[in-house]
Amino acid sequence: xxxxxxxxxxxxxxxxxxxxxxxxxxxxxYHRAGLALENDPRSMDEIEDVSKLKGIGKSTAMVIDxxxxxxxxxxxxxxxxxxxxxxxxxxxxxxxxxxxxGKLYRELGVVDRNSLRAACEQKKVRALSGFGEKSxxxxxxxxxxxxxxxxxxxxxxxxxxxxxxxxxxxxxxxxRFSKAGSLRRTKEKMKDLDFVIETDDPEFVSEQLLKxxxxxxxxxxxxxxxxVILDDPNHVSVDFRYATKQTYASMLLxxxxxxxxxxxxxxxxxxxxxxxxxxGIECEDGSVRTFTTESAIYRDFGCSFIPPQARxxxxxxxxAQKGPLPLIxxxxxxGDLHMHSTWSDGAHTIAEMAEAMRAKGYAxxxxxxxxRSLRVAHGLSSEQLLRQREEIEKINARFDDxxxxxxxxxxxxxxxSLDYPDDVLCQLDFVIASIHSSFSQxxxxxxxxxxxxxxxxxxxxxxxxxxxxxxxxxxYAVDVERLIALAKExxxxxxxxxxxxxxxxxxxxxxxxxxxxxxxxxDTDSHSMEMMNDMTLGVDTxxxxxxxxxxxxxTWSAAQLKSFLQQQKSGTTVATDQ
DNA sequence: GCCGTTTTCGGCCCGACTGTTTTCAGTCG
Numbered sequence: 001x002x003x004x005x006x007x008x009x010x011x012x013x014x015x016x017x018x019x020x021x022x023x024x025x026x027x028x029x030y031h032r033a034g035l036a037l038e039n040d041p042r043s044m045d046e047i048e049d050v051s052k053l054k055g056i057g058k059s060t061a062m063v064i065d066x067x068x069x070x071x072x073x074x075x076x077x078x079x080x081x082x083x084x085x086x087x088x089x090x091x092x093x094x095x096x097x098x099x100x101x102g103k104l105y106r107e108l109g110v111v112d113r114n115s116l117r118a119a120c121e122q123k124k125v126r127a128l129s130g131f132g133e134k135s136x137x138x139x140x141x142x143x144x145x146x147x148x149x150x151x152x153x154x155x156x157x158x159x160x161x162x163x164x165x166x167x168x169x170x171x172x173x174x175x176r177f178s179k180a181g182s183l184r185r186t187k188e189k190m191k192d193l194d195f196v197i198e199t200d201d202p203e204f205v206s207e208q209l210l211k212x213x214x215x216x217x218x219x220x221x222x223x224x225x226x227x228v229i230l231d232d233p234n235h236v237s238v239d240f241r242y243a244t245k246q247t248y249a250s251m252l253l254x255x256x257x258x259x260x261x262x263x264x265x266x267x268x269x270x271x272x273x274x275x276x277x278x279x280g281i282e283c284e285d286g287s288v289r290t291f292t293t294e295s296a297i298y299r300d301f302g303c304s305f306i307p308p309q310a311r312x313x314x315x316x317x318x319x320a321q322k323g324p325l326p327l328i329x330x331x332x333x334x335g336d337l338h339m340h341s342t343w344s345d346g347a348h349t350i351a352e353m354a355e356a357m358r359a360k361g362y363a364x365x366x367x368x369x370x371x372r373s374l375r376v377a378h379g380l381s382s383e384q385l386l387r388q389r390e391e392i393e394k395i396n397a398r399f400d401d402x403x404x405x406x407x408x409x410x411x412x413x414x415x416x417s418l419d420y421p422d423d424v425l426c427q428l429d430f431v432i433a434s435i436h437s438s439f440s441q442x443x444x445x446x447x448x449x450x451x452x453x454x455x456x457x458x459x460x461x462x463x464x465x466x467x468x469x470x471x472x473x474x475x476y477a478v479d480v481e482r483l484i485a486l487a488k489e490x491x492x493x494x495x496x497x498x499x500x501x502x503x504x505x506x507x508x509x510x511x512x513x514x515x516x517x518x519x520x521x522x523d524t525d526s527h528s529m530e531m532m533n534d535m536t537l538g539v540d541t542x543x544x545x546x547x548x549x550x551x552x553x554x555t556w557s558a559a560q561l562k563s564f565l566q567q568q569k570s571g572t573t574v575a576t577d578q
Numbered sequence: 579g580c581c582g583t584t585t586t587c588g589g590c591c592c593g594a595c596t597g598t599t600t601t602c603a604g605t606c607g
Contacts, residue, residue, distance in 0.1 A: 022579095025590055029579035057580050095596085097605050132598060181607090194607090220595055220606095227595090227606095239607080254592095259607070266591045277592055 003037055003044050006067050009076060010034040013063065015088050016079035018098030019105070027098070033060035035260065039314045041511065044068060086112025092150070093142050094219070095135060103128060117143050151189040152234055153471025154537075155500045158183070160236050161193050164213070171208045173201045175245070180255040185308045186540035188470055188503065192237040196252045202242035209240065246290040247279050253294050254278035260313020261306075268301050268317060309507075309544035326548050330539045332555045335364035336532065338409065338432060338463060338495065338523030343388055344369035345377035347528035350388075350404075351395050356529040358402040364558045366405035366430045367392055371419035373411045374436050380408070382424045389427065403558045405429040409463060414438035416445075416452045418459070425458035429565060432495070434463035435476060443477040450478065454486040457569050461521050461553075462487065464497040464504040472501075480509050484516050491569045493519040493553055498538020499531065510545035521553045 001009075014030035036055035040047060047053070051061035059075075066073045083105075089112065090101050104110040107128060108119045119125050120140040126133045161179055168177045174197055178184070181194030199205045206226045210218070214231040221227075223242070230236045243251035254262060255278065269276040273284045280290040281300065291297045295305045303320035307327060310316050319325060340346035341353050348356070350367055357365035369388065370379040380388060385408060392406040407430035411419040414437055418425075425431050433453035435446070453459050465483060468475030487494050494513050497504045502525070505513065513520055522538040524531055542552065549555040556564070 017579095026579050028590085032580080055580070059579060095605070099604065130598070130603075134597065192607090222595055224594055255607085257607085259591095263591060270591080275592080279593090 001044075001067050001071050006044065006064055007034040007037055009067055009073060010037075010060070010063065012088065013073070013076050013079060015091060015098075016076075016083050018091070019083055019087050019101050020079070021099055021102045029055075029057075030060060033057075033064070035313075037064070039312070084111035086115075089113060090116060093139060095138055100130065103130065113143055151191050152236065154183075154186070154188050154190070154503070155470050156234065157190055157193060157236070158500055160230070160232065164193070164195065164238065167209070167212045168195065168197065170212075171205055173199050173204045173208070175199060176248070178252055180241070180252055181239070181257060184256045185258065185311060186537060186544060188506065192239060194239045194241065194255050196241050196243055196248065196255055198243050198245060198248045200244070205242065206240070241278075243278075249291045249293050249297060250276075250280045251278045253297055256308050256311065258311055258313055261311035261316070262313075264313055264317050265301070307540075307543050309540050310546070312544075327543050328539060328547050328549045328552055328555065330536060332549045333362070333522065333535060333539065333552075334557060335362045335366070335554045335561075336524055336526065336535065337366040337405070337407070337430060337461070337521050337554055338368050338497070339365060339526040339532075340369050340377075340409075341367060343384070344374075344379060345527060350391060352529065353526070354395055354399075354402070354404045356532060357404075358399065360532060362402070364403040364405060364561065366407040368407040368409040368430070368432050370436075371408055371410040373413060373419050377436075379411070379419075382420055385420070385424065386427060407431060409434055410459070411436050412449045412453045414441065414445075414449075416449045418453065418456060422456070422458060425456070428458070430460055431456075431458045432461045432463045433459045435467055439467060439473075439476045441476065443479055446476050446478050447482055450483050451486055454483075454490040454492045459492060460565065460569075461493045461495055463495045463523070463525070464502050465494055466504050466506075468504055468506075469501050470503060475504070480505070481512070484509075484513055484518055487513070487518045488516045489570070491567075493521050496520050496522045496538050496542060498522055498524045498534045498536075498541070499526075500534050500537055503537065503541050507541050507545035510542060510547055514545070514547055514551045519553050520547065520551050523554070 010030050010033050014027050017030065018027045032055040036053045040053060050056050050064050051058065063073045063075055087101055087105060090096055104116065108124055110116045110119055117140065120136050125131050125136040125139065161183055168174050177195055177197040180196045182190035183193055197205060202223055206221060213228065215228055216231040216235055217229040219227040219229060225239060225241045227237065227239050230238060241251055241255050265276055269281060275282040280288040282288050298305055298320060303317060304324040306316050306320050306325065310325065310327065336357055339353055341348065341350045353367065354365060370377040372379045372381050389406045392404055396404045406428055408428055409432045412433050412435050413419060418433065435449060450462065453462060466475035466478050466480065494505060496510060510520065522535065522542060524534045524538065526532045553561065
């Protein structure tokens with residue numbers, strides 16, 4: 001049984017206990033045990049003794065060991081016998097938690113969605129103490145709505161949040177606002193959107209929002225916050241939290257989370273006999289200190305600033321107490337090495353793309369249009385590619401503060417061969433190789449293709465290594481560990497494709513890439529000028545993975561990069577005299 | 579159930595909002 005399955009089983013135990021009405025700390029203990037596993041970078045086989053992990057004690061360790069050995073757990077089996085499994089699903093209904101579900105089960109014999117619906121329709125639910133007419137109606141309503149996905153993918157949520165941001169900007173009573181929650185931490189999936197808003201007049205802002213937004217339902221509305229469900233295809237839930245000038249920084253920190261990070265902060269405060277909340281830090285004498293920035297709050301705890309993406313409740317506070325975190329920062333990105341022009345499937349000309357990159361303050365960029373086999377994207381023939389190189393040189397001559405490199409994004413064909421011969425590739429500054437076809441091949445076929453690409457002396461980078469599309473497509477059967485080893489052996493870099501649709505490689509793998517000593521390029525794969533802005537998302541993902549600037553090719557100066565590109569690759573086979 | 583430089587018991591993070599209640603429990607984040 002792998003780690004993911006074990007975590008799922010631990011969470012299931014927690015849900016059962018919640019319905020049983022167990023002590024909430026006991027329930028949390030099972031969740032925390034799962035979290036401890038999730039936060040450990042090792043695989044289950046590499047962890048020799050799970051009880052050594054913080055948050056896993058005797059009982060949870062036993063459950064984990066059982067699951068590892070036999071795939072079953074006595075604790076879980078006992079719970080499954082005792083409690084109908086259909087009740088677990090009911091926890092997802094709004095307004096229902098363990099206690100209320102337990103009551104419905106014990107007093108009305110509710111065991112699943114259908115029996116709950118029947119109980120509501122017979123008006124039995126409103127008779128229970130703690131329930132009433134309104135709760136019954138609300139349960140019935142949510143039962144009859146079709147299920148919306150529990151988690152929505154980042155690209156979709158970015159779109160929605162960008163629209164919301166425009167509306168917030170137009171409301172005069174909004175002094176400033178920021179996204180918060182999972183979106184600000186750049187999670188790949190999230191269940192809702194959070195915004196923190198500074199205003200003197202929350203009620204007015206709520207009114208304006210209700211006027212401007214397509215509302216499906218107002219879930220809650222008060223002085224401090226408003227929660228709405230949008231009338232969009234996925235019924236996105238949005239929280240707006242209102243802050244004053246004084247509480248804004250604390251509010252933002254609190255609602256950016258993660259929940260686990262907040263728990264760590266509160267513990268730290270508690271050690272000093274203080275309390276931290278979304279309103280500031282309360283001292284022993286009851287006075288509250290407020291802060292103007294998140295940095296100031298961390299400083300108050302003797303910590304350096306922790307970027308949102310690193311706030312996952314692991315050991316980030318320990319690190320931050322030792323000094324500044326050695327993480328990459330957006331301002332260190334000096335160029336973008338993967339973009340397309342109208343020569344293949346891009347929206348803008350070479351000159352327009354180059355100017356836009358230069359306007360972003362970059363020192364260089366690399367044009368990498370598609371190769372000849374990718375017909376749908378108007379891939380370039382060898383002749384076109386070499387002609388394009390001349391065009392690039394002409395444009396490049398206009399700049400004295402910016403370098404436009406000539407590159408290509410070359411297909412790795414289904415049979416493992418590359419789309420251009422070496423005598424073409426050797427004329428380019430930078431060759432990217434990637435897979436765009438035959439996604440359903442076996443892992444060994446995919447890896448054969450990857451190996452051929454890595455072993456070519458001119459291929460410097462493997463782009464979007466897994467081929468996934470967030471929320472849409474899983475990608476092909478690449479063995480990432482093996483790919484990292486190949487990259488290491490051949491001196492090939494791996495891409496962090498920063499496009500909001502990809503984020504490929506994911507944070508999960510990037511740490512391993514860095515640990516192996518393999519270089520990373522953070523590229524936007526821009527097909528238009530607007531897409532260049534996704535560099536932020538790429539850097540955020542790198543931060544989540546703990547990537548240092550030195551690991552990233554495009555933090556280097558143009559001169560450093562040039563000299564790197566001119567070095568011979570190792571472990572490659574130069575096709576010469578056969 | 580987990581944890582401990584206040585260590586084997588008694589804590590465990592804190593506040594908003596709702597619906598049910600006449601002062602608060604449950605849910606949620």
